[in-house]
Amino acid sequence: MNNYPLQSETLNVQPIPQNQYYKPYSLVQHKGIFQTENNTFYISLGCCVKVTPYIIFLIGFSFMIINILFVTGNILLFIFGLFITAVSMIFCYAGYHSMFIVLGSNNLNVIHKSICLKDITTYKPGELERIDFTYSAVEGNKTSHIYDLKVVKKNGNTESILYLNSKSIRFTQDEMEYFVYTINTHIQTKMRV
Numbered sequence: 022m023n024n025y026p027l028q029s030e031t032l033n034v035q036p037i038p039q040n041q042y043y044k045p046y047s048l049v050q051h052k053g054i055f056q057t058e059n060n061t062f063y064i065s066l067g068c069c070v071k072v073t074p075y076i077i078f079l080i081g082f083s084f085m086i087i088n089i090l091f092v093t094g095n096i097l098l099f100i101f102g103l104f105i106t107a108v109s110m111i112f113c114y115a116g117y118h119s120m121f122i123v124l125g126s127n128n129l130n131v132i133h134k135s136i137c138l139k140d141i142t143t144y145k146p147g148e149l150e151r152i153d154f155t156y157s158a159v160e161g162n163k164t165s166h167i168y169d170l171k172v173v174k175k176n177g178n179t180e181s182i183l184y185l186n187s188k189s190i191r192f193t194q195d196e197m198e199y200f201v202y203t204i205n206t207h208i209q210t211k212m213r214v
Contacts, residue, residue: 051196060124062200064170064183066117067191074112074136081105113137120183124207131172131182142182147214150175151205154197166190 055063084102088095113136123130129144150173159165168191170183185191 049195049199050193052193053191054196054200057121062122062204064120064122065191066119066183066185067187071118071136074109074116077112078106078109081107081109122204124204124211127211129204129208129212133182144172144212146212148174149208149212151208152201153179154201156192156194156197163188168192 053065055065057063081102081104084105085099086102088099088102115135115138117133117135117140119134121130121132121134123132125143127146129149131142131144133140133142153169153171153173155169155171157167159167166187166189168183168185168187169181171179171181173179
């Protein structure tokens with residue numbers, strides 16, 4: 022998978038019909054966008070996002086248990102453990118670890134999932150113009166790969182539904198183009214009023 026890097030320049034993926042998009046998704050080189058069903062795309066945001074709240078919780082809980090078991094009487098240690106545990110709970114609700122895009126019969130559902138929460142946004146017919154998926158690489162000490170998936174509404178407003186700044190390449194150019202082409206084709210054919 023690592024031998025399919027994206028160009029290090031800004032890439033703005035637009036829906037340009039080409040013959041390659043008519044092939045099955047299984048033939049497209051992919052790394053982070055998976056078509057789980059004919060009408061559902063799963064976008065992986067990485068496994069670290071899923072594990073981080075559990076690690077933070079264990080650290081905070083450990084501080085509280087150490088204080089209770091060894092009766093240190095240090096209230097600051099207990100409060101620190103309680104604070105760290107509360108932060109882990111916030112991550113359980115606010116830290117999205119996966120995203121699903123479901124193509125309905127005449128709508129588009131964007132589902133963000135965290136450990137304890139599922140946020141569903143539904144776009145109705147006539148509401149969307151298209152989606153844009155941009156990629157850029159920022160050179161520095163270590164290269165940052167920036168991905169931005171935006172929904173462009175009919176009124177001209179844009180809404181970012183995924184912004185990802187990663188140290189490694191998360192998506193291949195082929196899968197990004199296929200994804201955008203499929204979603205925009207759905208918007209242009211099934212969601213017109």
